[in-house]
Amino acid sequence: MLGNSLMTVETKGNYKSGFVTIWGRPNVGKSTLLNMLIGEKVAIVTPRPQTTRNRISGICETEEGQIVFLDTPGILKPKQKLDEYLVKSARSCLRDADVVLFVVDGTTTPHSDDKRAAKLIRNIDKDVLLVVNKIDIADIPNLDAIIAEYKKLGNFKGGVAVSAVTQINIPILIKKIFELMPENSAYYPEGTVTDQQDKLAIAELIREQVLLSVRQEIPHGVAVVVKEFESRNDELDYISANIYVEKQGHKLIVVGGNGRMLKEIGRKSREGIEGLFGKKVYLDLWVKVSKNWRKDEAALTRFGYK
Ligand SMILES: Nc1nc2c(ncn2[C@@H]2O[C@H](COP(=O)(O)OP(=O)(O)OP(=O)(O)O)[C@@H](O)[C@H]2O)c(=O)[nH]1
Numbered sequence: 001m002l003g004n005s006l007m008t009v010e011t012k013g014n015y016k017s018g019f020v021t022i023w024g025r026p027n028v029g030k031s032t033l034l035n036m037l038i039g040e041k042v043a044i045v046t047p048r049p050q051t052t053r054n055r056i057s058g059i060c061e062t063e064e065g066q067i068v069f070l071d072t073p074g075i076l077k078p079k080q081k082l083d084e085y086l087v088k089s090a091r092s093c094l095r096d097a098d099v100v101l102f103v104v105d106g107t108t109t110p111h112s113d114d115k116r117a118a119k120l121i122r123n124i125d126k127d128v129l130l131v132v133n134k135i136d137i138a139d140i141p142n143l144d145a146i147i148a149e150y151k152k153l154g155n156f157k158g159g160v161a162v163s164a165v166t167q168i169n170i171p172i173l174i175k176k177i178f179e180l181m182p183e184n185s186a187y188y189p190e191g192t193v194t195d196q197q198d199k200l201a202i203a204e205l206i207r208e209q210v211l212l213s214v215r216q217e218i219p220h221g222v223a224v225v226v227k228e229f230e231s232r233n234d235e236l237d238y239i240s241a242n243i244y245v246e247k248q249g250h251k252l253i254v255v256g257g258n259g260r261m262l263k264e265i266g267r268k269s270r271e272g273i274e275g276l277f278g279k280k281v282y283l284d285l286w287v288k289v290s291k292n293w294r295k296d297e298a299a300l301t302r303f304g305y306k
Pocket residue numbers: 025026027028029030031032033044045046047048049050051052053072073074075133134135136137162163164165166
């Protein structure tokens with residue numbers, strides 16, 4: 001289920017552990033919540049919908065036990081082959097979940113994609129908690145009415161209103177999750193944060209910087225593939241990566257006049273990667289055009305969406 005590193009570890013009695021799938025439509029704050037819950041940045045976050053494209057695990061440990069959170073791509077109406085992959089990838093994280101967090105945005109009433117996401121988990125045999133996020137910027141006098149609308153979308157085991165950014169009610173959320181968690185030994189050795197592969201984590205940090213730098217329709221058409229990642233010496237890693245866009249015009253935008261935009265993307269990505277590995281990095285970035293790759297099964301596979 002979680003790759004080769006998955007194992008069970010001997011632990012004392014009453015210890016709880018299990019899998020918690022973070023579910024919901026795009027942009028409600030699922031990845032922000034994951035990073036907050038585990039206290040480290042393992043998932044990229046941007047103000048744009050459809051940021052997450054793969055299942056990302058994050059492991060939270062307390063005295064009570066270990067929770068393996070699975071962040072998923074936001075559920076949406078598929079328009080391209082890539083969207084079908086996103087929904088499929090999210091759904092694959094439901095099967096092994098002990099608990100599902102249905103995350104919604106408390107600043108607004110349910111969206112059609114909230115209803116779509118709710119429908120997909122309505123009849124599953126899992127405990128689902130309603131997590132109303134972004135209450136730091138919600139219209140508090142209307143919040144109860146908004147929550148009442150979300151409650152109608154499913155049969156929830158309970159719920160909590162939180163802010164992933166300002167950390168409101170996060171301990172309450174963790175407590176509610178443990179109430180539903182089975183007694184079990186730990187799935188991962190103490191101190192494990194994620195099972196994400198290094199190359200994927202690097203590609204994601206670069207994609208995050210592209211998403212934060214460019215506007216309009218380009219972000220959804222960006223994919224990043226790390227070609228080489230090797231240690232040059234004790235102090236320096238070498239990384240070469242391709243940024244794929246769908247059109248020549250998009251390439252010109254990502255590169256920018258005199259290569260300025262690409263340089264900036266490279267600088268910020270490098271800082272993020274150096275922070276992740278605690279080592280200096282030489283980052284070689286190339287921008288390439290792959291026409292309509294989001295509709296192309298072979299390209300999706302090449303870019304890791306399979
Ligand atoms: N004010 C506020 N903003 C939040 C909160 N949680 C997330 N956000 C913002 O909402 C935006 C989307 O956050 P993400 O964590 O990327 O959302 P997501 O649900 O993972 O989105 P997808 O990966 O596209 O499905 C970002 O700009 C976050 O900073 C919150 O509690 N309060």
